[in-house]
Amino acid sequence: MxxxxxxxxxxxxxxxxxxxxxxxxxxxxxxxxxxxxxxxxxxxxxxxxxxxxxxxxxxxxxxxxxxxxxxxxxxxxxxxxxxxxxxxxxxxxxxxxxxxxxxxxxxxxxxxxxxxxxxxxxxxxxxxxxxxxxxxxxxxxxxxxxxxxxxxxAPSGFDARFSALERTYIYRVCDDPARLDPRLRGFVLALDGRLDLEAMNQAAAAAIGLHDFGSFATPNPGGTTIREVKYARWDRAPTHPLLCEGQGPGEGPAYLAPMAESGLVCFTIVADAFAHNMVRSLVNACLKVGLGKRRVDWFQGKVAHPEREGSTGPAPACGLTLEHVAYPPDNQLASRARSIRAKRTLED
Missing domain, CATH: 3.30.70.580 (Pseudouridine synthase I, catalytic domain, N-terminal subdomain)
Structure with a gap:
């Protein structure tokens, strides 16, 4: 056209x-x-x-x-x-x-x-x-x-910020020095210690729901640190080669090229919105649990009693990526934008 x-x-x-x-x-x-x-x-x-x-x-x-x-x-x-x-x-x-x-x-x-x-x-x-x-x-x-x-x-009523339903972030970590790919250093955090994903997911589960994340974030002027987390989970990316045996020339490739994210530990978090430094501070707290430096109940206490006291500062920025922003159907964009402008309370 x-x-x-x-x-x-x-x-x-x-x-x-x-x-x-x-x-x-x-x-x-x-x-x-x-x-x-x-x-x-x-x-x-x-x-x-x-x-x-x-x-x-x-x-x-x-x-x-x-x-x-x-x-x-x-x-x-x-x-x-x-x-x-x-x-x-x-x-x-x-x-x-x-x-x-x-x-x-x-x-x-x-x-x-x-x-x-x-x-x-x-x-x-x-x-x-x-x-x-x-x-x-x-x-x-x-x-x-x-x-x-x-x-x-843009459709009628569309506001990139206030019409959004939710944002999805992923934080990527390599916890195996033997598999560290320096080409990925720009978007992957490298750690020496192996992470305990089970303990990290027990901690991350406490963040799901409507909470005051004051232990993990700072509010914008006139704003709050109250947010609703819809999903938060740590997973290890499956190890997949780009080629499988028998797919290459002859009897098979001499070397199976790995996919870039194979074996990485990935934290996926979805929320209606995020406060300043919130995701990276949650990541850092989970990493402390995963490395055995803190207990799960310590993390749970930080969620239950919001207080910014220095032990939950943000993890390095390099591992974090905004992956996706979701919006409602076009006929709901304007009403969503109007409703989300209201200041949040824990009673919402």
Missing amino acids: GGEHADANHEPGSLTRLRIDLAYEGGAFHGWARQNGLRTVQGKVEEALSRLLRLPGLIGPGVAGESRGVEAFPFSGERGAARRGEEAWRPRLVVAGRTDTGVHALGQVCHVDLPQKALSAVVGHMDVPAPVALERRLRHLLPDDIAIHSVGY
Whole structure:
């Protein structure tokens, strides 16, 4: 379908909301949220959008550079004075879950409101809808540690943050030095001691449900550390080779190439939302139990009596990845966004 047809329901002077699905390797980023003078995922994507849409106010050369022009345009408000006295719209991304410095994302979701006129202009010579054109151009402009999976018109009522039903994170650990693959060091935590998964799962079970996670997290200003965890479990990834005996040439391959995640210990946690440092602090506490440094009842006590006292600091960021964000059907997006804005209480 050509861009002219896809844009038929969007008035040229109106704002259009887009949903952007993306992934990133977080090792070289100071987290998701833009910060002046620091390399962030939000800063890179917003800068690229400004360049592609030719929105004024941006200073500095190409977006792909590691230190050139980053965060050079003002963010005091979404509307700003353009060159030649025109009104400009500067892109502001709203994300499903802000990731910390060094944390990765495979299934991150955000939305952005853009002027339809500027969006339509991105199509150029391409005979594709405007979001598809923007998607293609973003892929060419962004650094290689950010991957754009898709860009599309957002359904009515969609809010990347407040419409979300749940987020899924996975933390990956290698607890066997003989199987340690240094190529995976960017997203796997390496440990010397073998982990007791049974004890770790007894501990993790205490985190399931609606709790105040004050022992494991810090609240945002005006917020709380009350969250509902729907699933929390440690598992060892099955060991599978890429080839099995008899599948190679001749009588079989001389070497069975292993799958990258074979044998890793993975913590999967699903919740409606997460407080700052919550997942990594839960991981660190579980690791203490798994290494025999703490007892299960110690972990259970930390859940029952929320108190931040230093023994449950966050595990290293490298092992954590935001894997997936789930949303309700389109006709429930707006009502979900309205309801989730209310402050949580343990009586909910």
